[in-house]
Amino acid sequence: MKTLGASFGVAGVIGSSSLLNSCTKVETNSGDKIKLLTSSGELVEVDKAQLKPADLPSLTENQKRGRLGLPGRSWVMVIDLSKCRNARECMKACQNHHQLRPEQHHINVLQMQDAEYTAPYYMPKPCQHCDNPPCTKVCPVNATFKRDDGIVLIDNERCIGCRFCIAACPYSARVFNWFEPRDAEKYEGVTYNIEANVPQKKGTISKCLFSADRLRDGKLPSCVSACPNGVYWFGDRNEDAVTNGTTKETVSFSELIEKNAAYTLMEELGTKPRVYYLPPKDRAFPFQGEIGHENKS
Amino acid sequence: MDKIESPAESRKLLDKITHDLTRSIVKKDELTRFWFFILIMFAGVGLWGWIIQFRTGLGVTGMRDYVSWGMYIANFVFFVAVSLIGFLISSALHLLKINWAKPVSRVAEQVAIAAVALAGVIIIMDMGRPDRFLNIFLHGRFASPIIWDVTVITTYLVISLLLFYIPLIPDLALMRDRMGNELPKWKLTLYTVLALGWKGKAEQYKIIYHAMRVLMLLIIPVGLSIHTVTSWLFAATLRSGWDTAILGPYFVAGAFVAGTAAVIVVMYVYRLRYGLKDYFQDLHFDYMGKLLVFVCLVYLYFNINEYLVPGYKMKLADGIHLNELFKGNFSGMFWLVQITGLLLPIVLLLFSYFRKPLPIAIISLAVMISAWFKRYIIVIPTLEHPFLPIQNVPEHFQHYSPTSIEIMITLFSFFAALTIISVLAKLFPVITIWEYAEDQGIDKKYLSEKPKN
Secondary structure: OOOHHHHOOHHHOOOOHHHHHHHOOOOOOOOOEEEEEOOOOOEEEEEHHHOOOOOOOOHHHHHHHHHHOOOOOOEEEEEEOOOOOOOOHHHHHHHHHOOOOOOOOOOEEEEEOOOOOOOOEEEEEOOOOOOOOHHHHHOOOOOEEEOOOOOEEEOOOOOOOOOHHHHHOOOOOEEEOOOOOOOOOOOOOOOOEOOOOEOOOOOOEEEOOOOHHHHHOOOOOHHHHHOOOOOEEEEEOOOOEEEEOOOOOEEEHHHHHHHOOOEOOOHHHOOOOOEEEEOOOOOOOOOOOOOOOOOOO | OOOOOOHHHHHHHHHHHHHHHOHHHHOOOHHHHHHHHHHHHHHHHHHHHHHHHHHHOHHHOOOOOOOOOOHHHHHHHHHHHHHOHHHHHHHHHHHOOOHHHHHHHHHHHHHHHHHHHHHHHHHHHOOOOHHHOOHHHHOOOOOOHHHHHHHHHHHHHHHHHHHHHHHHHHHHHHHHHHOOOOOOHHHHHHHHHHOOOOOOOHHHHHHHHHHHHHHHHHHHHHHHHHHHHHHHHHHOOOOOOOOOOOHHHHHHHHHHHHHHHHHHHHHHHHHHHOOOOOOOOHHHHHHHHHHHHHHHHHHHHHHHHHHHHHHHHOOHHHHHHHHHHHOOOOHHHHHHHHHHHHHHHHHHOOOHHHHOHHHHHHHHHHHHHHHHHHHHHHHHHHHHOOOOOOOOOOHHHOOOOOOHHHHHHHHHHHHHHHHHHHHHHHHOOOOOHHHHHHHOOOOHHHHOOOOOO
16 A cells, blocks of 8 residues: 555546645544545545655656667567457546547447458447658657557647647557546646656547556556457567566567567558457457448548 | 810710729718627637647648648648739730720739738648748758748739739829818828829839839749649649649649639629629620639639549559548539539539629639639648558547538638728729729829819
């Protein structure tokens, strides 16, 4: 319990700053319990006496560190389409982690059908973290950028809200804060963490970041950890190892994608995604309901 | 032109020309005041809309995560398009020594300045964080087409202002010298300052000719760039309907259509309002009509290329986009634009009757309206059909329709542009007096004479 206070990410420190200040004094027998949201979106109860302000780097330091990435890493995600049953736990965890409104998706589970007579399936779609990203190319102010460990990030302290990156992204991976973000008042005064893009800001872009803040802490991304069905594998291409978020099993990345004939989305566009899909073959769960008549192309 | 020998005749003619062409400046009536009242009121309402948008967020518009560019961007493209006419008429036609276009060039520059200035304002109004505008200069990345656009648009504005101002200097001096008792003091001071002590010496004229020539040459690449780069904001993406190599020239051709129509409308208004029948003659409308047919034909050629080639193949995403235009949600707008904005002017303007001032002004107005909707169907349908399905979002994310705030702000841009044109027309002659007088055979020495009375 003692280390809990320190391990809170930015999202965890949602109590007002005055509350935190009052807690820096040692109160041994407080007995007052308060509820807090951890960086993984869990609600926990702690004694007031044990609260300490988290050691957070200052804004500029955070932004500098966030631009560099984790040295020597090359993050990849593998999504096993045969395992997805549209539980949407990934979407929930993601929205809690990144302060998103219900209609804002960093990861979106889509109902897909590739052609008229082919089988429908569920497809979780995060940002593809392309190695040739169309979005970062068009950014006029370098607010969205590709780091050395492969993650495409956003600096919402710099974004001017031109939305060129939304137009450029063929995967519709980006969302915009059209209004004040969810729970804006709760996050007021919280130092911006570029690796979680929290607090969100009105008039700026947001998107999936592979939970870069959690990676720094040695954890798997929120969506990967939240999945109950073993859909997600996440890991480091340099180490050639990916870990399943549900079973915690670690396997060879190259073997996994080779054996299962993995593919990337719309590879013909030359974007070189870092998210690999295993085909929806021998699906563990039947497709429920009807495929929507939305824009499918 | 033959020189007029008799000095008396020259002086008399010059007096008449000066009187006619400065009528717009001297004239004061209720209608003018009413016009400015309307302009400023509507522009004010639009600004108020922008304040609401700034406070609440861009969510007050109809735009959402999929259709993330809407009417503002369509309107921006329209204004950039209209501004290109300054380059065509006051540079290209001038350099080709096409004499009839000379009296039209100042109108073209007025339109260009107003349109390009407002294009810049509109883009700021479309930003989610206009308060961070300076980031473009602090953190600008030259790999982004937006930075190219900002660069060429500001350059174009500066060159257009110079192309407006430099030929104006002798006129300013003329008004300073001749109109002392007709004008309020502040106007006279303004002219005196802006005339930069012009004396009408031969070497001064030489400098002006030289400067104009340099600017006319400079504006060619810049003018072509503004609309080509604007097209690249779309062509640089991977989306169906935008991802085409001809978008640059296609946009430039379309820009000439919109701009020519705009100049014809403004010319007609000046002719009517300021009694300039002898200056914007039937002949000018006739030639402008022929110019409009010509640019429409070029644009038609690009339209055929743009729609026929992908329409022949009907690749999956292109097919969805084209079906939407030809017979889907946007078909009404699409056919209106193609017929009224393109086919009709080509056919009608072949007949000399329709090139008379009133008919051609009406046709031009229709062309302008079509040109605006053309930009709308360039921007929106493409965004409504991304590659992956739109799911798990509210219904209104799928289809875009502009809100009243967006319409208010768009109207602001129109009224603000009209305000700029009106102010320029009330401050400076709408035709270059000295150039016109010279073409009438009046020697330059009479221009700098002070009237005796």
